[in-house]
Amino acid sequence: MLFQGLAEKLQETFKKLRGKGKLTENDLKAALREVRLALLEADVNLAVVKNFIGRVWERSLGAEVLESLTPAQQIIKIVKEELTALMGDTRSGINFSATGPTTILLVGLQGGGKTTTAGKLALYYKKQGKRPLLVGADVYRPAAIKQLEVLAGQIDVPFFSLGADASPVEIARRAVEHAQRQSQDLILVDTAGRLHIDEELMAELRSMKEAVEPQEVILVVDAMTGQDAVNVARAFQEELGLTGVILTKLDGDTRGGAALSVKSVTGCPIKFVGTGEKLDTLQPFYPDRMAARILGMGDVLSLIERA
Amino acid sequence: MVAFFPKLKETLAKTRESFVSKVTQLVRRHDKIDEDFYEELEEILLQADVGVAATSRLIDAVRADVKKKKIGNPEDVRLLLRERMEELLGENAPLQFATAPPTVILVVGVNGVGKTTTIGKLAYRLRQEGRRVLLAAADTFRAAAIEQLEVWRERAGADIVKHQPGSDSAAVVYDALQAARKRGVDVVIIDTAGRLHTKTNLMEELRKIKRVVSREIPGAPHEVLLVVDAATGQNALRQAELFGEATDVTGIVLTKLDGTAKGGVVLAIREERGIPVKLIGTGERPEDLKVFDGKEFVAALFAEEGEE
Ligand SMILES: Nc1nc2c(ncn2[C@@H]2O[C@H](COP(=O)(O)OP(=O)(O)OP(=O)(O)O)[C@@H](O)[C@H]2O)c(=O)[nH]1
Ligand SMILES: Nc1nc2c(ncn2[C@@H]2O[C@H](COP(=O)(O)OP(=O)(O)OP(=O)(O)O)[C@@H](O)[C@H]2O)c(=O)[nH]1
Ligand SMILES: [Mg+2]
Numbered sequence A: 001m002l003f004q005g006l007a008e009k010l011q012e013t014f015k016k017l018r019g020k021g022k023l024t025e026n027d028l029k030a031a032l033r034e035v036r037l038a039l040l041e042a043d044v045n046l047a048v049v050k051n052f053i054g055r056v057w058e059r060s061l062g063a064e065v066l067e068s069l070t071p072a073q074q075i076i077k078i079v080k081e082e083l084t085a086l087m088g089d090t091r092s093g094i095n096f097s098a099t100g101p102t103t104i105l106l107v108g109l110q111g112g113g114k115t116t117t118a119g120k121l122a123l124y125y126k127k128q129g130k131r132p133l134l135v136g137a138d139v140y141r142p143a144a145i146k147q148l149e150v151l152a153g154q155i156d157v158p159f160f161s162l163g164a165d166a167s168p169v170e171i172a173r174r175a176v177e178h179a180q181r182q183s184q185d186l187i188l189v190d191t192a193g194r195l196h197i198d199e200e201l202m203a204e205l206r207s208m209k210e211a212v213e214p215q216e217v218i219l220v221v222d223a224m225t226g227q228d229a230v231n232v233a234r235a236f237q238e239e240l241g242l243t244g245v246i247l248t249k250l251d252g253d254t255r256g257g258a259a260l261s262v263k264s265v266t267g268c269p270i271k272f273v274g275t276g277e278k279l280d281t282l283q284p285f286y287p288d289r290m291a292a293r294i295l296g297m298g299d300v301l302s303l304i305e306r307a
Numbered sequence B: 001m002v003a004f005f006p007k008l009k010e011t012l013a014k015t016r017e018s019f020v021s022k023v024t025q026l027v028r029r030h031d032k033i034d035e036d037f038y039e040e041l042e043e044i045l046l047q048a049d050v051g052v053a054a055t056s057r058l059i060d061a062v063r064a065d066v067k068k069k070k071i072g073n074p075e076d077v078r079l080l081l082r083e084r085m086e087e088l089l090g091e092n093a094p095l096q097f098a099t100a101p102p103t104v105i106l107v108v109g110v111n112g113v114g115k116t117t118t119i120g121k122l123a124y125r126l127r128q129e130g131r132r133v134l135l136a137a138a139d140t141f142r143a144a145a146i147e148q149l150e151v152w153r154e155r156a157g158a159d160i161v162k163h164q165p166g167s168d169s170a171a172v173v174y175d176a177l178q179a180a181r182k183r184g185v186d187v188v189i190i191d192t193a194g195r196l197h198t199k200t201n202l203m204e205e206l207r208k209i210k211r212v213v214s215r216e217i218p219g220a221p222h223e224v225l226l227v228v229d230a231a232t233g234q235n236a237l238r239q240a241e242l243f244g245e246a247t248d249v250t251g252i253v254l255t256k257l258d259g260t261a262k263g264g265v266v267l268a269i270r271e272e273r274g275i276p277v278k279l280i281g282t283g284e285r286p287e288d289l290k291v292f293d294g295k296e297f298v299a300a301l302f303a304e305e306g307e308e
């Protein structure tokens, strides 16, 4: 399960804390040291961790918490609130255009899962009655256009590209015209993976964005990413302006720290998570539920109740 | 191999800047080696994805050295840390080739890390060295995986054995090995579908592929390379553990080092699993594959401007 390791570690820490009854400042310090390590082991970005611990520390220090009858319980509550805030408070979906077709640009590093996620979004919204068009604008990676075409065929969604010799900007522009003619109302543009420090390719994305004025620019992030996730997210945000994030490969045993880091760095909501290679494995993301899950859901919540 | 160092330095420029400036700032800001100093050093390592366990062991080793050698100058700790990191990475481990061809190289890893691209680059390099290379398109699952490998086959000038999408991957491998023997191929490289290490049925499929290889060619596979994306965090440890259990991984290929990720998790992998890094990927072009050299890797991380 996602976050399992983190959940176990945090629960262990809180169990110890709870066993103590009355808490001193030193107890709190020791517990937060463990929380810090647990978060780092889960690949939460160090800067994010430090901020987080700082906030929990400040909120817990006061006499109301430490000298209350149930200090451990109070601290767990504070941790849960801060975790939820870290991930964004509420569910956030795709913003659809009120007037014309909606265009979504999928961007990110190489191999993160953009092409697959384009297919998943197409299927997800097709099932909700939309008319998606999949657009192959990755002219660089070998067989990338073919990959998307195959996926489009699997879910019986129309596909558009101009081949690997066309410019991605031209493909995107023509795709929008094509969609309007065919009355497709959701245009999903798959772009080539690129490094956030690749100025030329980042400029190309900006041109694409200018050309098609998308409703959504979504960063696709591999959930197994480590400390670098925030640098990547920050760069894409600054260079391009993002409207959301989709985390992929959550079907493994990643502790998912990227989820905690990326939101707080970009301020963009995590809109969906990918949990498999098949196209029906896209799930809406609920920050509050996720926070509860990290804290062992039932377990810790019941700990709070019993405490 | 010869041109490796300058290129790697260039590639790691971003990494080096942040790492070096951090370490440099650290040693300049502190006039003595105290707890604050160690804490900041720890943070630098953690930010490079070295991980909590390997970091604390590195720091402990440095602490012990500082005590034993009565070191008082923070500047000297830089050198100590560098030595300890080199030591941890160990001797360089070159690719192993069979005494009698064909050499079989099995390439495994989680989704999207760069397996197929690495295979293309490796085939290109081996072809440059004049070897006959055959690629086995055993990723029969991912959309257009076979077409992707086809493009790389052409770039490299290698042979390929492929079946229809969706067919049995072990059967592709079997056919590839037969073809390799018949055609007098020097190196067979097997591309497998990306899979998360937690999926037991898919890991079983890899075991099966490996069994076919061992049965058909005694002593093979000569290398089982686990491809790891340099941006991966601590999850790479689990990847090394579980792919290791399923296929006896012999080496790591660390890809995408041309980004800003530092790939520090390979230190943790080396420490906890003992698996050496053999190759590194520094881009998407055929020539962007380098032999890994631990000393150069660490040196590139620590090098000052103008230092060679
Ligand atoms: N297990 C799992 N695999 C995924 C998920 N999303 C994508 N993948 C796999 O990850 C690999 C890379 O996915 P792609 O969609 O090709 O990634 P990309 O970002 O388009 O890659 P480039 O175009 O090369 O930058 C493929 O093997 C996908 O099947 C997911 O949620 N879970
Ligand atoms: N910048 C950079 N990109 C790389 C490197 N190696 C691979 N890539 C890119 O990463 C993406 C994924 O590479 P693939 O070779 O398809 O990865 P894979 O592991 O075979 O993926 P699956 O078969 O889907 O699991 C592609 O866009 C590659 O061009 C590298 O060293 N540097
Ligand atoms: Mg793609």
Ligand SMILES: [Mg+2]
Pocket (backbone or CB within 6 Å): B115, B116, B117, B139, B145, B191, B192, B193, B194
């Ligand atoms: Mg592949």
